Amino acid sequence: MTKDVEMKDHQTPSHSVSSAVPSTLHYLKEIASLIETGSCSKEVFRIVRAVRLTFGLRRKLTASVLSAFLNSALLPGSDSHYELFTCLPKVN
Known part of the structure; x- marks a missing residue:
């Protein structure tokens, strides 16, 4: 026989509300x-x-966000990654 488990409400701390925004x-x-x-x-x-x-x-959209997206979506070192990456402004 299975046991019933009480689920507690999970409260998000107020300081981490911005992390809930995608x-x-x-x-x-x-x-x-x-x-x-x-x-x-x-x-x-x-x-x-x-x-x-x-x-x-x-x-x-900023250069740093686009750079991170290109690094996650394309294989670094590939021709398409290189071509698109050279179109971005330099990140300071």
Whole structure:
């Protein structure tokens, strides 16, 4: 026979509320995933949704965020990584 376990409510500390907000890098990865699944399954609405999401995200993009995204999405040292990375402004 199984035992019932009491679940306690998990309270998020007030100082970590900002960590609950998804980061710009997270949104970029989500958009890339939408484009990938939309192109593989030939579902145009997913790609349109990804394009719509980029409009709101555009103001938050910085060279450091784009650099981190390129490093996570592409193989460092590959031709496409190099070509896209050279288009970014230098991160200070």
